[in-house]
Amino acid sequence: MTNRIRNHPVLAVPTRETISFTWHGRLLTGFAGDTVTSALVAAGIDCFGRHSKDGSPESLFCANGQCSACLVMADDVPVKGCMTPLKQGMNLSPVNDLPSLPRDDSPPQFAELPVRDVGVLIIGGGPAGMAAAIELGSTGVETLLVDDKNMLGGKLVLQTHKFFGSEEDSRAGMRGYQIAKIMEAEVAALPSVDVCLDTTAVAVYSDGVVGLVTGGGLPGHSRYHQVRPRRLLVATGARERMLAFPGNTLPGVFGAGAFQTLVNRDLVLCSRRLLVVGAGNVGLIAAYHALQAGVEVAAVVEFAPNVGGYAVHADKLRRLDVPILTRHTILKAVGNGHVEQATIGAVDEEGAVIPGSEQEWAVDTVLIAVGLNRVDEFYHKAQEAGIPVYSAGDAAEIAEASAAMIDGRLAGQTIAAALQHGSAPSSSSDWISKLAVLRSKPGPTHAQSPPAQKALVEPVFHCLEEIPCNPCTSVCPEGAVATEGDLITGVPYLFKPESCKACLNCVRVCPGLAITLVDSRTDYHHPTVTVPYELPHTELTIDTEVIVVDRQGEELGVYPIIKLLKPSRAYPATALVQFRLPRDIAWRAAGFRPMTSPAAAIAAAVAAAAQTIICRCERVTETEIRDAIRAGVRDLNQLKALTRTGMGSCGGKTCRPLLEDILRQEGVPPTDFTPLTERPLFVEVSLGALAGEKKVRS
Numbered sequence: 001m002t003n004r005i006r007n008h009p010v011l012a013v014p015t016r017e018t019i020s021f022t023w024h025g026r027l028l029t030g031f032a033g034d035t036v037t038s039a040l041v042a043a044g045i046d047c048f049g050r051h052s053k054d055g056s057p058e059s060l061f062c063a064n065g066q067c068s069a070c071l072v073m074a075d076d077v078p079v080k081g082c083m084t085p086l087k088q089g090m091n092l093s094p095v096n097d098l099p100s101l102p103r104d105d106s107p108p109q110f111a112e113l114p115v116r117d118v119g120v121l122i123i124g125g126g127p128a129g130m131a132a133a134i135e136l137g138s139t140g141v142e143t144l145l146v147d148d149k150n151m152l153g154g155k156l157v158l159q160t161h162k163f164f165g166s167e168e169d170s171r172a173g174m175r176g177y178q179i180a181k182i183m184e185a186e187v188a189a190l191p192s193v194d195v196c197l198d199t200t201a202v203a204v205y206s207d208g209v210v211g212l213v214t215g216g217g218l219p220g221h222s223r224y225h226q227v228r229p230r231r232l233l234v235a236t237g238a239r240e241r242m243l244a245f246p247g248n249t250l251p252g253v254f255g256a257g258a259f260q261t262l263v264n265r266d267l268v269l270c271s272r273r274l275l276v277v278g279a280g281n282v283g284l285i286a287a288y289h290a291l292q293a294g295v296e297v298a299a300v301v302e303f304a305p306n307v308g309g310y311a312v313h314a315d316k317l318r319r320l321d322v323p324i325l326t327r328h329t330i331l332k333a334v335g336n337g338h339v340e341q342a343t344i345g346a347v348d349e350e351g352a353v354i355p356g357s358e359q360e361w362a363v364d365t366v367l368i369a370v371g372l373n374r375v376d377e378f379y380h381k382a383q384e385a386g387i388p389v390y391s392a393g394d395a396a397e398i399a400e401a402s403a404a405m406i407d408g409r410l411a412g413q414t415i416a417a418a419l420q421h422g423s424a425p426s427s428s429s430d431w432i433s434k435l436a437v438l439r440s441k442p443g444p445t446h447a448q449s450p451p452a453q454k455a456l457v458e459p460v461f462h463c464l465e466e467i468p469c470n471p472c473t474s475v476c477p478e479g480a481v482a483t484e485g486d487l488i489t490g491v492p493y494l495f496k497p498e499s500c501k502a503c504l505n506c507v508r509v510c511p512g513l514a515i516t517l518v519d520s521r522t523d524y525h526h527p528t529v530t531v532p533y534e535l536p537h538t539e540l541t542i543d544t545e546v547i548v549v550d551r552q553g554e555e556l557g558v559y560p561i562i563k564l565l566k567p568s569r570a571y572p573a574t575a576l577v578q579f580r581l582p583r584d585i586a587w588r589a590a591g592f593r594p595m596t597s598p599a600a601a602i603a604a605a606v607a608a609a610a611q612t613i614i615c616r617c618e619r620v621t622e623t624e625i626r627d628a629i630r631a632g633v634r635d636l637n638q639l640k641a642l643t644r645t646g647m648g649s650c651g652g653k654t655c656r657p658l659l660e661d662i663l664r665q666e667g668v669p670p671t672d673f674t675p676l677t678e679r680p681l682f683v684e685v686s687l688g689a690l691a692g693e694k695k696v697r698s
């Protein structure tokens with residue numbers, strides 16, 4: 001168990017029971033609560049087999065049950081490692097070539113498969129699903145909430161950062177995993193809400209029945225059951241987009257969400273140095289989470305001319321000397337069985353790579369954060385089947401989790417009203433406007449100017465972009481902070497300059513770590529500046545010299561720490577660090593980095609290019625697909641028959657968006673091609689489970 005996180009500035013590292021398992025006959029240990037994938041990666045194993053087509057290594061990509069890259073044999077049964085809990089004595093082995101099934105000649109026994117009628121079925125127990133269940137449960141509507149993980153929370157449990165939005169509506173200032181715990185307790189307290197964990201929705205049938213499999217990840221323990229809901233809410237979230245580049249299936253190329261699952265949920269240190277592709281909020285936050293876990297971030301590259309995520313997230317990285325390279329893209333990843341190097345290049349205004357701009361970076365991991373796709377196939381099938389169906393959260397529109405909570409709440413209200421033959425409650429229009437604001441893109445960025453210097457103590461707001469966030473206003477006991485125009489998207493400012501009592505609440509609550517406090521009461525010319533800090537800080541002591549930087553990481557000088565303030569009970573894990581700085585730079589100081597901050601290393605060697613894989617399940621290359629399209633193929637089902645693209649065990653969920661991108665790039669508009677036909681089952685399920693087989697394997 002070498003790759004474990006033992007200290008984390010935000011997360012507690014629990015003591016867990018050690019359990020033994022074997023990998024390919026080798027005795028290893030993991031922890032109770034691990035998935036098979038997390039235990040293997042913690043043990044230093046991330047090649048889970050060899051693909052049957054080309055013998056290339058298979059590893060994980062999504063860690064969320066959406067692709068099937070992490071297929072392994074567990075006690076002779078092929079399972080997705082990321083969805084299968086590790087058990088004492090489990091025998092794990094790689095899938096080399098095609099998986100073989102255990103010989104079993106005993107006659108199967110089948111059980112009746114009753115259909116359970118429920119008022120509302122919610123698929124997905126993330127922020128939207130839980131919020132909807134709370135609304136429905138609070139009005140007594142019979143609700144079944146199912147989730148494919150062994151805990152509620154969805155992406156909230158991966159989110160160690162504080163939330164934006166407002167305290168009142170989206171618990172701004174709290175961390176995602178804390179919000180998940182609170183909502184889970186609220187759901188548990190509602191008698192009309194039944195929760196089924198470790199339960200995957202696998203199909204929506206034309207007779208209005210939804211098929212569910214419980215215990216799907218555990219060999220021999222799957223139970224298939226059927227539900228007929230009066231209303232269906234699809235809150236299934238989103239899946240990560242893969243990116244087409246040579247080397248994109250090498251072990252070490254993950255989705256950003258997979259990385260957050262390993263690092264933040266499972267406390268597995270799966271990288272030492274990584275490159276992030278994509279500077280939206282997901283990529284920027286994942287990069288910061290990496291730094292918190294002690295992983296070096298070589299750079300964040302972004303194809304677009306501008307950072308897509310919030311400026312406060314980007315600024316946090318810049319202050320720590322992480323380069324954010326816009327108009328850059330990844331060209332390839334290479335390595336011997338694992339990523340060892342990534343090549344990036346600059347792109348011009350047309351998106352073409354500029355010759356000679358290539359740079360090679362020595363990294364062991366490439367995080368793909370180029371966007372998400374809605375998991376909405378259940379929604380469309382339910383519509384076809386005539387089931388009254390709703391969607392909420394990322395399954396409806398990709399946005400922040402704070403928006404998903406409000407969307408779920410709205411969906412719950414709408415469904416409750418529909419079932420009770422009423423109209424939507426009057427508060428709905430207010431919530432609809434709030435949802436629109438939370439889903440909006442960041443607005444313009446304002447210039448930063450020195451404070452008016454009227455007060456001897458005052459917060460400085462290094463938050464200059466219009467984003468939906470305002471907990472700095474609501475936590476101030478003096479009511480001294482406001483946002484421009486009193487809008488949640490307005491930039492904050494000190495509304496009553498003489499009122500600040502230096503309580504530091506605003507500094508601690510800010511999710512962007514974008515507020516400092518400048519206190520000139522004891523020395524006007526050398527004020528004390530307090531800055532928030534959420535990275536490992538065991539080496540920081542009083543008198544440690546660090547590089548103080550401005551909002552975007554420009555160095556202001558080397559200064560010693562004069563005081564370290566522990567996190568408060570209300571805002572755990574946000575430490576405060578104080579400096580005494582000359583007055584002219586005090587208002588500019590926004591953070592610091594240690595003197596030993598490693599500079600980005602540039603590797604020398606260039607390895608041979610690998611093929612660009614589009615369909616990772618079937619190892620179909622971009623060239624094969626483009627050739628078929630250029631030969632006139634316009635039906636993705638025909639493309640599937642010709643090349644096997646989309647025929648793999650993920651059911652085409654991973655490659656379909658890339659296929660559609662390639663068609664567009666080849667000049668084929670969406671109206672001119674036939675999409676892949678949805679399979680009747682969206683998730684792998686054994687025939688025995690589907691038939692209600694009673695036998696449990698020993």
Ligand code: SF4
Nearest residue numbers: 476500501503504506
């Ligand atoms: S430090 Fe306290 S009193 Fe001063 S503005 Fe911030 S929250 Fe208000």
Ligand code: SF4
Nearest residue numbers: 463469470472510512
């Ligand atoms: S300064 Fe205020 S508005 Fe800006 S990120 Fe921090 S809490 Fe949100």
Ligand code: FES
Nearest residue numbers: 615617648652655
């Ligand atoms: S990537 Fe799974 S079927 Fe293509």
